[in-house]
Amino acid sequence: MLYLENQIKISAGRAFKTIVAHATATRFKSLLTGLGATTLFQSSSVVTLMALSLIGAQMMSLESAIAVIFGANIGTTVTAWIVALVGFKMDIKLLSYVFIGIGGLGSVLAGEEGRWRNYFSMLVGFGLIFLGLEGMKESFGVFSQNFDLSSYLYSSPYLYAFIGLAVTVIIQSSSAAIAIAQSAIFTHMISFEAAAAFVIGANVGTTVTAILGAIGGIPDKKRTAVAHLVFNLSTALVALLALPWLILLTRSTFPNVDGVVQIALFHTLFNVLGVALWYPFISMLDRGVKHLFTKETIHVTRYIHNVSVDVPDLAVDALEKEMQHLSEKIEEFALLAINIPPPKVYEQHAAVDKLLEQYDGNFDISYEKLYDNIRLLEGEIYRYISLLSAKNTTESYQVKINQYLRQTTYLATAAKDIKDILYDLDRLYNAISSEERYFYKNIRYQILKSVLAYHRAREGESACIDEMEATYKKIADSYRNSMHLIENIAKNTNISSAMTTITVNDMHLVKSFSKSLRNALVLNTNGHIGGEENA
Template sequence: MEHYKIWIEAFSGLGLFLFGMLYLEEQIKSSAGRAFKTLVQNATKTHFKSLLTGIFSTAVFQSSSVVTLMALSLVGAQLMSLQSSIAIILGSNIGTTVTAWIVAVIGFNMDIKLLSYAVIGIGGMGQVLSSDTSKWKNYFGVLVGFGLIFLGLEGMKESFSDSAQNFDMTAYQFSTPYWYALIGLALTALIQSSSASIAIAQSALYTHVIGFEAAAAFVVGTNIGTTVTALLGSIGGIADKKRVALAHLLFNVSTGVISLLFLYQLISLVNFAFPHADGVIKIAIFHTLFNILGVLLWYPFISFLTTLTQKYFHQAQDKVTKFICNVSTEVPQIAIEALKKEIEHLLKKVQEFALLAINVPPSKVLDEHMAIDKILDKYTHSFNVEFEKVYEKIRLLEGEIYRYASELSAVNNDEEYNDKLNRLIKEVNYLATAAKVIKDMLYDLDYFYNAHTKEEQQFYKNIRYQILKNIQAFNKAIQGDEDSIKEMDEIYKRIADAYRKSTLIIKDIARNHSIKSDVTTMAINDMHSVKSFSKSMYNILKLN
C-alpha cells in the first residue's frame, strides 16, 4: 500500500505541475498577448532580432510551446514572415532553458512548500477580489500558476525521495543512457510540456533515482519531443505554418542527434567547467549548452532552411477564409488582427463583386491616369462571371467571420476587446448590406446593359458612375488620410447630386412610351440601391 501511495503522490505532483504550467500559460497569454504581438511585429526585421525575440518571449512566457504556437498564429495571419518565425523558433529553444534554471536554483535549493502556499494564497485572493475585466485578475493568476508549479515540483521531489529510500531502483535502470532519450521524447510528446519533463528528470536526479548521464540523455529527448506541439499546431493551416513546424522538427531533431552522438563529450565539458555544481544545476547548464550549440549551428543557415521548407506543402485549396482559418481563438490579440485582415479580404471581395457587376476590371479601380467617364467608355463588354457563385462565396465568408467573432467574444470578457469586436462586426454588417444590394441589382444591370434607348443607356452609365466613384473615393479615403471622413462626406454629397440627376433621367424614361412601364420602377429601385450601397461604404469608413 505504501508503494501505491508514493506513486500516487508522484502522479499528483506531476498533475499539479502540469496544471500550473497550463494555467500560467493561459494567464500570461491573456495579460501579455498584446505585448507579445507588438514585440514580434517591431522586433522581427532581422534574423538576430527575431532570435532575441524568441529567447526573450519564451523566458517571459515560461513555455516554448506557447511562443511556438503564437509564432504559428502570426505566420498563419500573415503578420510575420517564414524566415522570422524560424529565427524565433531557434530563439525559443534557448529561452526555454530559463525554466530549468528556475527549477534548479529555486525548486531544489530552497524549501518552497510554504512559499508556494503563500503565492497561491495571495494570487487566489487577488483573483477573487479583482473584477473580470481587470488586468490584475490575470496578474494574480500568474502568481497562482507559479505557486502551483512549485507545489507540484515539491510533490514530485518528495515522492521521488521516498521511492529512492524504499525501492531498489537499479533494477529498473537501463544499461545505456540513450534509452532515457526515448523516454524523454515519449513523455514530452504525451504531456506536451518539455519543462515538466525536465523537472521530472531533475527530481529523479536530485534524489539519485537516475544518474547524470541518464538525465542528460532524457533532457535531449524532451527537446525532440517538444516538436509535437508545433506539428499539432500546424494541422489544417496554410503552407507556411507547416513549413515552420517542419523547420522546428529539423532543428530540434538534428540538434538532439548531434547532442546524443557527443553526449559524453558534452557531459565531460560540463563537469570540467563546473566541477563543484550540483546535479540539477549541471542539467540546467547541459540543457543550455546543447541548445546554444544547436542555434550556433543553424543560425547561419536560416535562409537555407527557409528555402528548403518552401519546397514542401504546396497546396491549392480553395478556402473561403484566408486568415482566420490559420489562427486559433486561444491567442486573442493575434486572432483579432487576423479577423481585421479577413474583413479587409471581405471588403476586397465585395468591391470586386460590385465592379464586375458594372463591367469594370477591379485592377483599374484606382487608375489615376483615367477619368471615370473614360474608364466607363473603355470597359463596356460584359464579363463572363457566374455572379451567383461569387455572391455565395461572399455569404460563406461573412458567415465564417461571424462565427469566428462569436467564438472570440465567448472566450474574452475584456470590455475594450469586445468593443473592438463589436465595431468589426458592424463593419461586416455594412459589407453584407453592400453585397446584397449589388446582388439584387444584377438582373436590372443586365437589362440596362442590353438596353437600346438612349434614356436607358444614360441611366445605366449614371448607375455605373455612382458605384465606381464611390469605390474610388472609399479606397482613397481608407489610405489613412486624416481628412478621410471629411473627404468622404463631400463624395457622399456628390453622389447625392448624382442621385438627383438619376431622378431626371427616370422622368425621361417615364415619358418615353417605347419603354415598358416596369422599367421606370426598376430604375427607381436601382437608384435607391446605389444610394444604399454608398451609405454602407460611408458607414464603414466612419468606423475606421
C-alpha cells in the same frame, strides 16, 4: 504550465509582436529575440506558437522564424535553472502560497478589464508551478522510500530518451517534463545519465507543439515546424551519441553541485552546442525546407487561416486585414457589375462622368462565382469571429469583436445589394429609350461614386471620409425625391410597366449599397464621420 501559458498568450501577445517587429531584421537579432522572449515568458511553446502565427500573418520571414526558434531552445533552459536554484534549495511551499494568494487576490481586485488581471493570473501560474514542484518532490521521496525501484529501472540510459519524449508529447511542456526529471534525480530514483537522456528526449517532444500549430497553415508555417523538428532531432541524436562526453563535461564544469543543478547545466550545454552547430547553416536549412509543401491549399481567406485564435492579439490583427480584403472583393464586385475595371479606375483621377464614358462596354464575367466567393469569405470571417470571441471575454475586447461582426454584416449587405441588381443592370444596358438609358447612367454613377469614396477613405484620404458621407446623403435625398423620374418612365408607353417596379427596386438597392458602405466605414474609422451609423 498550461495555465501559465494561457495567461501569457492573452497578456504577452501584443508585447511579443512589438518585440518581433523591431528585432528580427537580422538572423542574430532573431536568435536573441527568441532567447529573450522565452526567458521572459518562461515557455518555448508559447514563443514557438507566436512565431508560427507571425509567419502565418506574413509578418516574419521563414529564416527569422527558424532563428527565433533556435533562440527559444536556449531560452527554455532558464526554467530548469529556476527550478534547480530555487525549487530544490528551499522550502518553496510557502512561497507558492504567497504567489497564488497575491495573484488570486490581485486578479479579483483588478476586475475584468485590463492587462493587470492577466499579470496577476501569471503570478498564480508561477505559484502553481512551485506548488506542483513541491508536491512532486514530496511524492517522489515517499515513492522511492516505499518501493523497490531496481526491477523497474532500465540498464541503458538511452531508453529514458524515449520516456522523456513521450512524457513531453503527453503534457505538451518540455519545462514541466524536465522538472519531473529533476524531481526524480533529487530523490535518487534515477541516475544522472538516465535524467540527462530523459532531458534530450523532452527536447524532441516539444516539437510536437509546433507541428500541431502548423497543421492547416500556410506552407511557411509547416516549413518552420519541419525546421524545428530537424534541428531538435539532429541535436538530440548528436547529444545521445556524445552522451558520455557531455556528462563528463557537465560534471567537470560544476563538480561540487548536486545532480539537479547539473541537469540544468546539461540541458543548457547541449542546447547551446546544438545552436552553435546549426547557426551557420540556417540559410541552408531555410532553402532546404522551402522545397517542401510547394502545393499550396487554396483558401478564400487571405490572412485569418494563417493565424491561430489561440493568440488573440495577433488574431485580431489578422482579422482587421481580412476585413480590408473583404472590402476589396466587394469593391471589385460592384465595379465589375457596372463594367468598370477595378485596378485601373483607382489609378485614374478623372471625373466620374468621364470614367463612365470611357468604360461603356459590357463585361462577360461569371458574377455568380464572384458572389459565391464573397459569401464564402464572409462565412469564414463569421466563423473566425465566433471562435475568437470565446478566447477573451473582457468587455473592451468583446466590443471590438462585435464591431468587426457588424462591419462584416454591413459589407455582406452591400454585396447582396449588388447581386440583386445584376439582372436589371444587364437589362438596362440594352435599353433603347432615353429615360431608361438615363436611369442606367444614374445607377452606374451612384455605385461608382460610392465605391471610389469608400476605397479612398479606406486608403486613408481624410477628405474622402466626408465625401462618402456626402455621397450617401445625396443618394438618400435622390431616393426620396425620385417620384418625377418614376413618373417620366411610367408615362412612356414604349417602356414596359415592369420597368417602373425595376426603377423603384434598383434605387432602393443602390441606396442600401451606399448606406452599407457608409456604415462599414463609420465602424472602420471608429465613428469619425458625420452622422450616426444607422442614420
